[in-house]
Amino acid sequence: MGRTFLALSILAATLPLFAQKPASAPNKPEGQVAASCTVSGRVVTAAEASPLKAARVALTREHGGSSPRMYAATSDSDGHFTIKDVAPGRYNCFATRTGYVDQPYQSNGTDSGAVLALQPGQQLTDVLFRLTMAGVITGHVNNEDGEALARVGVMALRRPTEEEMVEEELPASRKLEPTPVSSAQTDDRGEYRLFGLERESTS
Known part of the structure; x- marks a missing residue:
């Protein structure tokens, strides 16, 4: 009888300790989503450097990549464009407009242009296209x-x-x-x- 009472007393004394133990913190996700990027600039005519409205500027993953999504924007009346929420990575960039020759970014007319290497959170603001009338x-x-x-x-x-x-x-x-x-x-x-x-x- 004495042993039974002692065992119950020890069990009762330890229950509050288990009840007061704080819950373990939830596990953090293994990978964090990288901050998105922004690419902006202007589209102008090659001859007079006049702003070009309604030109389409697009970004596509170099070599396709794991995300084949295209990011694009259309220039306003001042030739300005802004492409938001772009995932970091390497992109081909080009501008098109009806009546003008398609132009890859920083192309000299005979190559495929430069590749944009965007780092997490980068804001690229000086992209310039000079389109030649077709x-x-x-x-x-x-x-x-x-x-x-x-x-x-x-x-x-x-x-x-x-x-x-x-x-x-x-x-x-x-x-x-x-x-x-x-x-x-x-x-x-x-x-x-x-x-x-x-x-x-x-x-």
């Missing part, structure tokens, strides 16, 4: 009797510049081949229209 080629395709030919493929080719040929350091016996830049098909009247062309080195 050229257009129109015409007709007829047979030897003057009849219109429909569904005939027409292609515009870009000739390499002298600077490009020098950079390639090709032997005199070799030349850089023209590259296709636009294509179209004739309609039922034999007419075609090639647009979005750079105004030089196209044939």
